[in-house]
Amino acid sequence: MLKKCFHLKNAAFNQLSLKGANFYGYSLQHVYLATCDPDDVHFKQMSLKGVNISTCTFDQLHIDMESLNGCSVSAEQAIGFAKLIGLTVKK
DSSP, X not given: OOOOOOEEEEEEEESOBOTTOBOXXXXXXXXXXXXXXXXXXXXXXXXXXXXXOTTOOOSOEEOOGGGGTTOXXXXXXXXXXXXXXXXXXXX
């Protein structure tokens, strides 16, 4: 069983660069990343439930689809995630 080595709850970060960070197995709850840069971040095998990334800009995230359950994203991000699971999005 994976032991979580870091737990962050009820926090907000503004204009923070997270580029290339690795959150593998971490626990984040009710975290708001306001206009942060999580490009190339690893969010695998962790829950983003209650985490808001809707104002973040990124080209690539390393993430499991299960990790996105309960995460707040923008409409544009939702379309990108839908494409990752094989949906064809039409306007």
